[in-house]
Each structure stands twice: as C-alpha cells, then as structure tokens.
Amino acid sequence: MNKNKKLPLGSTIGILGGGQLGRMLSIAASQLGFKTHIFDPNPKAPAKQVTNLSSTYSYENKSALEEFANNVDVITFEFENIPLETIHICDKLKNVFPNAKSLSTCQDRVIEKSFLNTLKLPTAPFVEAKSDDEILKSLNSLAPPLILKRTRLGYDGKGQEIVYSEQEIVNIASKFNKIPVILEKLIDFKLEISIIICRDIVGNISAFDPAENLHQNGILVESRVPASIPFSLASDAVLISSKIVNALEYVGVMGVEFFVTRNNKLLVNELAPRVHNSGHWTQSGCLINQFEQHIRAITGWPIGNGQRHSNVLMRNVLGPAVNMLPNDCAGSTHIYGKDDPREGRKMGHTNVIS
Amino acid sequence: MNKNKKLPLGSTIGILGGGQLGRMLSIAASQLGFKTHIFDPNPKAPAKQVTNLSSTYSYENKSALEEFANNVDVITFEFENIPLETIHICDKLKNVFPNAKSLSTCQDRVIEKSFLNTLKLPTAPFVEAKSDDEILKSLNSLAPPLILKRTRLGYDGKGQEIVYSEQEIVNIASKFNKIPVILEKLIDFKLEISIIICRDIVGNISAFDPAENLHQNGILVESRVPASIPFSLASDAVLISSKIVNALEYVGVMGVEFFVTRNNKLLVNELAPRVHNSGHWTQSGCLINQFEQHIRAITGWPIGNGQRHSNVLMRNVLGPAVNMLPNDCAGSTHIYGKDDPREGRKMGHTNVIS
Numbered sequence: 001m002n003k004n005k006k007l008p009l010g011s012t013i014g015i016l017g018g019g020q021l022g023r024m025l026s027i028a029a030s031q032l033g034f035k036t037h038i039f040d041p042n043p044k045a046p047a048k049q050v051t052n053l054s055s056t057y058s059y060e061n062k063s064a065l066e067e068f069a070n071n072v073d074v075i076t077f078e079f080e081n082i083p084l085e086t087i088h089i090c091d092k093l094k095n096v097f098p099n100a101k102s103l104s105t106c107q108d109r110v111i112e113k114s115f116l117n118t119l120k121l122p123t124a125p126f127v128e129a130k131s132d133d134e135i136l137k138s139l140n141s142l143a144p145p146l147i148l149k150r151t152r153l154g155y156d157g158k159g160q161e162i163v164y165s166e167q168e169i170v171n172i173a174s175k176f177n178k179i180p181v182i183l184e185k186l187i188d189f190k191l192e193i194s195i196i197i198c199r200d201i202v203g204n205i206s207a208f209d210p211a212e213n214l215h216q217n218g219i220l221v222e223s224r225v226p227a228s229i230p231f232s233l234a235s236d237a238v239l240i241s242s243k244i245v246n247a248l249e250y251v252g253v254m255g256v257e258f259f260v261t262r263n264n265k266l267l268v269n270e271l272a273p274r275v276h277n278s279g280h281w282t283q284s285g286c287l288i289n290q291f292e293q294h295i296r297a298i299t300g301w302p303i304g305n306g307q308r309h310s311n312v313l314m315r316n317v318l319g320p321a322v323n324m325l326p327n328d329c330a331g332s333t334h335i336y337g338k339d340d341p342r343e344g345r346k347m348g349h350t351n352v353i354s
Numbered sequence: 355m356n357k358n359k360k361l362p363l364g365s366t367i368g369i370l371g372g373g374q375l376g377r378m379l380s381i382a383a384s385q386l387g388f389k390t391h392i393f394d395p396n397p398k399a400p401a402k403q404v405t406n407l408s409s410t411y412s413y414e415n416k417s418a419l420e421e422f423a424n425n426v427d428v429i430t431f432e433f434e435n436i437p438l439e440t441i442h443i444c445d446k447l448k449n450v451f452p453n454a455k456s457l458s459t460c461q462d463r464v465i466e467k468s469f470l471n472t473l474k475l476p477t478a479p480f481v482e483a484k485s486d487d488e489i490l491k492s493l494n495s496l497a498p499p500l501i502l503k504r505t506r507l508g509y510d511g512k513g514q515e516i517v518y519s520e521q522e523i524v525n526i527a528s529k530f531n532k533i534p535v536i537l538e539k540l541i542d543f544k545l546e547i548s549i550i551i552c553r554d555i556v557g558n559i560s561a562f563d564p565a566e567n568l569h570q571n572g573i574l575v576e577s578r579v580p581a582s583i584p585f586s587l588a589s590d591a592v593l594i595s596s597k598i599v600n601a602l603e604y605v606g607v608m609g610v611e612f613f614v615t616r617n618n619k620l621l622v623n624e625l626a627p628r629v630h631n632s633g634h635w636t637q638s639g640c641l642i643n644q645f646e647q648h649i650r651a652i653t654g655w656p657i658g659n660g661q662r663h664s665n666v667l668m669r670n671v672l673g674p675a676v677n678m679l680p681n682d683c684a685g686s687t688h689i690y691g692k693d694d695p696r697e698g699r700k701m702g703h704t705n706v707i708s
Contacts, residue, residue: 006680010691027381030404033689033702050384052406284641287686287707301680309664309707326360326655332641335387337364348387353641353663 005095005201006300007073012037012053013295014072014094016086018045020336020346021078021275026050028291034299039068046337047078059086069093076252076298080106080273081153097201097251097298098273105248106273109151109182119247121240122267124259125185132173138183139166145186148172150179160218162186187267189259193227195237196279196290198253198306199245200297207238208286208306211278211314213257219344223278223314225285229260236266244271253294255279277346281312284332284351310353322347359449359555360654361427366391366407367649368426368448370440372399374690374700375432375629380404382645388653393422400691401432413440423447430606430652434460434627435507451555451605451652452627459602460627463505463536473601475594476621478613479539486527492537493520499540502526504533514572516540541621543613547581549591550633550644552607552660553599554651561592562640562660565632565668567611573698577632577668579639583614590620598625607648609633631700635666638686638705664707676701 013029015022018040026036026047037053038045048054053071057064059082066089069075075096077087080103087100105115110128117123127138128151135148144166150159163169192215197207212227213220227234241256255276257269279290288296288304296303317325320341325333331350341347367383369376372394380390380401391407392399402408407425411418413436420443423429429450431441434457441454459469464482471477481492482505489502498520504513517523546569551561566581567574581588595610609630611623633644642650642658650657671679674695679687685704695701 009676009680009689010693023384027384027404030377030381030691031688033691035403035691049389049406050381050404052403052408054406287638287705292686296683299680302683304684304686322363326363326653329650329656330658332646332658334385335363337384337387337389339364351641 007034009033010035011073011299012071013299014039014068014075014090015047015078016040016059016075016082016090017078018042018047018054019078020046020338022047023050023336024291024334025076025078025275025294028289029295031292032295032299032301034295037068037072039065044339049337059083062089065089066093074298076294077103078274095298098254099249099251102248102250102254102273106271107152109149109270110180112271113182115247116244116268119243121243122265124187124267124269127183128180129176129183130180132177135169135173135176135181135183139169142183142185144169146183147186148176148181148183150176151182152180187259188262189267190262190264191228191260192269193229193237193258193260194223194276194278195241195256195258196253196276196282196306197238197241197245197256198290198293198297198303199250200303201251201300203246204303205242205245206293206303206306207241208279208282208290209308210234210237210258211281213278217344219316219318219346220277221316221318223281223312225281225308225312230264233260233264233266240266240268244268252297253279253290277316277349278314280334280349281314281351282306283334284314284353285310285312313352313354315350315352316346317348317350319343319345319347325350361388363387364389365427365653366425367653368393368422368429368444369401369432370394370413370429370436370444371432372396372401372408373432374400374692376401377404377690378645378688379430379432379629379648382643383649385646386649386653386655388649391422391426393419398693403691413437416443419443420447428652430648431457432628449652452608453603453605456602456604456608456627460625461506463503463624464534466625467536469601470598470622473597475597476619478541478621478623481537482534483530483537484534486531489523489527489530489535489537493523496537496539498523500537501540502530502535502537504530505536506534541613542616543621544616544618545582545614546623547583547591547612547614548577548630548632549595549610549612550607550630550636550660551592551595551599551610552644552647552651552657553604554657555605555654557600558657559596559599560647560657560660561595562633562636562644563662564588564591564612565635567632571698573670573672573700574631575670575672577635577666579635579662579666584618587614587618587620594620594622598622606651607633607644631670631703632668634688634703635668635705636660637688638668638707639664639666667706667708669704669706670700671702671704673697673699673701679704
C-alpha cells in the first residue's frame with residue numbers, strides 16, 4: 001500500500017471503536033465530506049448513531065475485520081486498548097493510522113516509559129514488577145511514595161494504587177499477583193499539562209497550545225487553555241512531543257501528558273495514541289479542532305494551523321450530572337449519546353470561551 | 355401537544371430534507387446527544403450519511419410521513435419549498451418548528467412581501483401578476499428597471515429575470531404565461547446583508563452579527579463578518595428581524611436578507627425560514643453556531659449567545675472546484691458529501707478567520 005496516498009473526496013474512513021471519541025471523529029470526517037464506518041462489538045455504541053455504516057462484531061473476529069477493511073479506504077482507532085492483533089489483521093489490507101508500532105508502544109506502560117527514556121526524555125523513575133514477589137523486591141531500588149499501575153489496560157485511573165509506605169506496599173502486593181505492574185515514583189507536581197500534537201503522512205507537525213488539566217479520582221475534570229506555565233515550558237513540551245511522534249513515524253493526533261514539577265521541570269507522564277479528552281477545548285478555541293486535524297492527517301490532506309483564537313475552559317460532564325445540561329448550557333455543549341449515565345462515566349463536556 | 359416541551363436527552367429529531375443544511379443540522383443535533391431521522395425522497399441525500407435513521411419516500415406519502423412523525427419527538431425542515439401539506443400531516447402528530455404559518459408565508463413572495471408591509475417593514479415596491487396580461491398591466495404602476503420572479507419555488511436566482519425597459523417586459527411576458535410572478539423595483543443597492551436570528555419556544559431571541567453577502571448569478575459566493583455598515587444599521591436589521599419572528603411566533607433559526615440602499619436605508623429582500631447559507635460563518639466565528647442554535651430552539655433548550663469571537667470570511671465552493679479542496683484547505687473546510695459536482699452546485703464551503 002502507498003502510505004502517502006491522499007484520499008479522494010468522499011472516501012470512507014473506518015473507525016475501530018464507537019465511543020465518544022469515535023463519534024466525534026466520525027462527525028469531523030463528515031464535515032470534510034468523508035463517509036465513516038464504525039466497527040464496535042457493542043450494537044449501541046454511540047458513534048453508530050452518527051453514520052449509516054457500522055459493523056457489530058468482536059475485535060477478534062478475523063473475517064469480519066477483513067470485510068470491514070475491504071470496505072473502507074483507511075482505518076483509525078479511538079482507544080489504545082484495542083488488541084494489537086486486530087490492527088495487524090487490518091493493516092494487511094488498508095493503511096492503519098496511527099501505526100501498529102505506536103499502538104504497541106503505548107499499550108504497555110513499561111514499554112512506553114522505556115521508549116521515552118531511550119529518546120532521553122524525562123519521566124518519573126520507575127521499576128517493572130511481574131509478580132507480587134517482584135513488587136516487594138522493587139523496594140530495594142525505589143522508595144515510597146509510589147504509584148502502582150497495571151502495565152496494560154488501565155484507563156481513567158482504574159487499576160492504580162498510591163502507596164505511601166513500605167507496609168502499604170506489602171499489604172497491597174498480593175492484590176497484583178500475576179498482574180504485571182509498573183511502580184513509579186509518585187511525583188509531587190505543581191500541575192499537569194498536555195499537548196495535543198498531530199503529525200501528517202509526509203511528516204509535517206502541528207501542535208495545539210498546552211492545556212492545564214485537573215484530574216479527580218484519576219478522571220479528567222477540566223482542561224484550561226492557556227495553561228499557567230511560562231512560554232519556555234510550553235515550547236519545550238511541544239519539542240518533546242514532536243520528538244515522540246517523529247520517533248514513532250506517527251500519523252494522526254496524539255495526546256502527550258506531562259507533569260510540571262515544583263521546580264518547573266517537565267516529566268512525560270503518559271502517551272495516548274489518539275485524540276484526547278484534554279484536547280476537546282480545541283472544538284471551541286481553534287479554527288480546526290483535534291478531530292478534524294486527525295482526519296486530515298490520516299487521509300493525507302494538509303493539516304491545519306493549531307493557533308488558538310480564544311481562551312477556553314473545558315469541563316467534563318460525568319454521570320447523572322448530564323441530566324442537568326438542558327437547563328444550563330450556556331457554553332458549547334457536547335453530549336455523547338450514551339444511555340446509562342452511571343456515576344463517574346464521561347457523558348459529555350462543555351466549552352466556555354473568554 | 356405541549357408547544358413548550360423541553361425534549362429529554364437523547365430524543366430524536368426528525369428532519370425533512372437531506373441536503374447540506376439537513377446534514378449540518380443533523381451533525382449539530384448529534385453534538386447535543388440527540389438522534390436524528392432524515393426524511394428525503396432521494397436515497398442518496400447527503401444527510402443520510404450522518405445518521406443511522408432515515409426514510410426514503412415522497413413528501414406526498416401520507417402514511418410514510420405519519421410513520422416518520424410517530425418515530426420522532428420533534429420535526430423541522432431544511433428548505434422552504436417543502437409542500438405545506440407535508441407539514442400539516444406531520445404537525446397533527448408532533449410539533450413542527452418553524453410552524454406552518456411561517457412556512458406558508460415564506461413560500462410565496464407576494465404573501466411574504468405583503469406580510470412585511472403589514473408590519474410596516476420596508477421592502478422594494480412590488481406588483482403581483484398572475485398572467486402575461488397582468489405583467490403588461492403592471493407597467494402602469496411600476497416602471498423599469500424591474501426584477502421578475504416566480505412567486506413560488508425559486509431558489510439561487512432560478513426563475514428570475516431582470517428587465518430594463520418596457521420592451522424587454524413585453525418580450526418576456528409570454529415566458530411567464532400562467533406562472534404567477536412578482537415584479538419588484540430593481541434596487542440599486544450598495545450592499546447586501548443578512549441577519550441570522552433565532553427565536554426559542556418561550557420567545558427569547560438571539561441574533562448573530564450581520565453578514566455582508568456577495569452573490570454572483572443569483573448564488574451566494576461569500577459572506578463576510580463584520581459587514582461594512584454602521585452600528586445603527588446593524589441594530590436596525592436585528593430589530594426588524596425580531597419583529598418578523600415575533601409576528602410569526604417563529605421557533606428556530608431564520609435568515610433575513612436585506613438590501614442596504616445607496617442612502618443607507620434597509621429594505622427587507624427575502625426571508626428564509628431555516629438555517630441559511632449566509633450563516634455558515636457562525637461555525638467558525640461563534641461559540642454556538644446557527645445549526646446548534648436551531649436545534650436548541652426546537653428542542654426547548656436554552657438558546658445561546660450569538661456573540662462573535664472572530665471575524666470570518668465564508669466562501670462557497672461551487673461545482674468542480676470542490677475537487678481542489680484537498681490540496682488547499684487552510685481554512686475550516688466543509689464538504690457536503692454530494693457525488694455530482696455539476697457547475698454552480700453548492701458542494702462545500704470554507705471559513706477563514708482573522
């Protein structure tokens with residue numbers, strides 16, 4: 001396949017995953033005149049409401065994936081926990097962006113952090129542990145406070161524990177028996193920021209302004225742009241993010257999360273090989289938002305200028321709070337079309353500009 | 355039916371007409387978490403690509419319309435040439451916004467202008483003529499230059515003729531035999547502007563800034579905001595538009611076109627009871643655009659502030675020019691998903707901000 005192909009008008013974009021990110025990607029693709037095909041095992045996946053083409057099969061269903069790949073012109077995905085084998089089935093038939101290498105790097109926290117350190121990019125000190133025994137041994141090289149995370153399949157703070165003493169680690173270790181974990185030095189950061197960066201098929205890069213992010217219980221609650229950081233840190237964050245997407249020969253939008261330490265150093269916290277919650281502000285703050293930018297990149301179209309025209313406060317709407325939105329929605333309001341507003345679930349977001 | 359009902363989250367909006375306006379309305383509805391159902395006799399109507407619910411029947415098919423109305427929670431339309439009877443079938447079962455009275459007023463140029471004059475709003479002088487004989491008689495009350503327009507079913511300058519002399523009218527009259535026309539004094543205007551105004555279910559009104567519009571061969575080519583008019587004219591245009599939507603008990607977005615005469619007077623040219631091409635700039639210039647505003651109004655949600663955050667130049671992309679867009683799309687790009695880019699057809703638009 002030609003990796004540098006510019007897709008013609010009206011081509012079909014295949015999207016693996018039909019949650020809110022798939023839904024907003026589909027809407028952005030529609031705006032550019034593309035058709036979209038959503039592949040998701042859930043028949044009620046919200047993105048299936050915004051296109052007339054969808055498939056409802058398991059991500060392990062090889063023949064269904066092959067049929068899907070044959071019926072679309074390029075493939076992308078909305079989340080990093082998609083099986084790598086799913087991507088390998090698809091990329092034999094059509095270009096998949098971002099590539100499998102980027103996905104596999106970001107699927108495993110140990111591989112991801114090792115990759116970053118290979119690039120000489122700063123992260124929190126960490127140790128890998130593949131069993132409860134190894135967790136206990138890690139105390140020889142890394143002192144609490146620590147944060148234990150499953151190396152794979154975590155999201156929104158799930159599968160994480162913070163431990164402040166050796167005793168706490170001893171108590172908790174058995175909970176992770178046989179589950180590979182990463183132990184990271186808990187960073188006493190000043191604030192969290194993220195960069196939404198996009199690299200296109202020919203290697204052009206465009207980044208949006210850093211967002212300052214507030215998490216509660218591991219879930220993003222709000223993003224604010226501009227972030228309260230000096231310009232030099234903002235440009236360092238962009239340079240670090242550029243190095244990452246270049247090293248991966250990445251195509252599309254990536255979210256790069258950083259800690260800003262008390263002494264104004266940047267540490268890369270996490271990579272998300274996809275459009276990212278902390279980039280939703282771009283829908284109201286930029287001429288071309290992260291979703292359109294991603295679609296432009298993976299279709300070989302020119303990517304846009306990430307310049308910000310307005311300051312934005314993006315707030316997530318979690319759980320039953322979504323039911324209040326019709327009464328008070330002065331901001332630009334996005335609701336994801338999910339039918340079960342259970343506690344803590346991301347149901348929508350609002351953007352207010354100034 | 356309760357006319358003031360606030361629709362719950364995830365309700366379904368029925369849209370009559372599946373062209374680009376229906377498509378962008380559907381996308382805006384999706385953003386707010388609503389489902390949409392597109393009714394259009396054309397199986398390839400572009401809006402059908404952006405939802406999983408659609409019906410393909412004639413606008414005269416009563417039972418199909420009744421089934422459609424029964425399956426949705428509120429109904430709107432994307433164009434004023436929809437048969438009035440279609441609306442009457444639907445509004446027996448569900449609220450239709452804008453109402454039938456607004457539609458019937460705007461469907462006929464004579465009724466529309468008479469309505470405006472009843473409100474004491476200024477229009478070009480006009481005479482109605484129902485036959486070629488009456489066209490000739492009109493010369494007794496109105497001197498050329500004149501513009502002849504079919505009273506019904508015209509759009510984008512189709513069904514119009516400009517005549518500069520009595521002889522030209524004599525020559526042309528037979529062309530309109532038995533077709534009712536309106537003869538309007540041709541206005542030597544300085545510029546054309548439009549107001550996109552929205553009135554909600556409880557009567558709140560919100561208007562966007564006036565756009566300055568450039569037409570070529572009767573087709574809108576570009577809209578520019580801010581318009582080069584004094585503030586007093588802009589606020590007069592908003593007040594006139596408010597009077598119109600209040601008089602019609604209108605719900606939703608309306609486009610009101612004006613001439614600005616050489617001596618800085620406003621004349622109302624035309625009403626469009628729907629979202630309007632000259633309001634596409636709001637997608638890039640405002641936090642809440644005309645499509646979201648319309649959906650908020652017809653669902654009983656609070657309508658948004660129409661404040662402009664950026665200056666915008668909107669350009670329509672007509673006919674085969676759409677094929678060039680993938681090479682040069684620095685602006686925010688909208689492509690409508692039509693498969694036949696014939697000369698002069700509206701295929702997309704771009705917004706550039708400053």
